[in-house]
Amino acid sequence: MEAKAAPEWRVHASIGSILLLNTLTVKLAPAGPWGADSFTLGVFGLIGLAFLYTAWYRLTFKRKGLVPWMDLWENPKDSSRTVIVAGLAIIASAWLAGNVVEEALPKPTGLILTLVGLLTLLNGVYVYLSVGALSDLE
Missing domain, CATH: 1.20.1060 (Taq DNA Polymerase; Chain T, domain 4)
Incomplete structure (x- = not known):
């Protein structure tokens, strides 16, 4: 096959x-x-x-x-940390887009980056908790 x-x-x-x-x-x-x-x-x-x-x-x-299902992740515990850091970085870039370089970017850029960052952070925290503190395996 x-x-x-x-x-x-x-x-x-x-x-x-x-x-x-x-x-x-x-x-x-x-x-x-x-x-x-x-x-x-x-x-x-x-x-x-x-x-x-x-x-x-x-x-x-x-x-x-x-949708990045957890079943697709090779190493969810380590990858979730990377996703959490990426989410925080996107949120930081949203702050930069809304404050520092506001004139160079379209007006809703900060809002959209905040949404993407929060969704990324939520996904990372969910996976981290699912394979860690809230997992059924002991």
């Missing part, structure tokens, strides 16, 4: 990178039906982040999907 090939992730990474770079540097966007090119630019940025997340998921777990 042949091993199932990992799904392609490079296309998603390329599209996501192009959309995110456009949002942060070039800033090309039509006004759209709502008449605000800045809103369209934000939508492009969110879509770019979604593509980058999908590429990361496919590269990391070698399968299609979006």
Whole structure:
């Protein structure tokens, strides 16, 4: 029986990178039906982040999907610490985006980064507690 090939992730990474770079540097966007090119630019940025997340998921777990189930993690206890640190780093970058470099970024950048950081932190804490203090194994 042949091993199932990992799904392609490079296309998603390329599209996501192009959309995110456009949002942060070039800033090309039509006004759209709502008449605000800045809103369209934000939508492009969110879509770019979604593509980058999908590429990361496919590269990391070698399968299609979006939810990083604990069963997919090779070493949940150590990985959860890394995820917790990443969540805290994203929250710190949200503070920077909202205070230090506020003029260079779109207005809701800090809010979106805070949301992503808190979700990442929640996932890391959940996994850490599930394999540690709250696990059934003794």
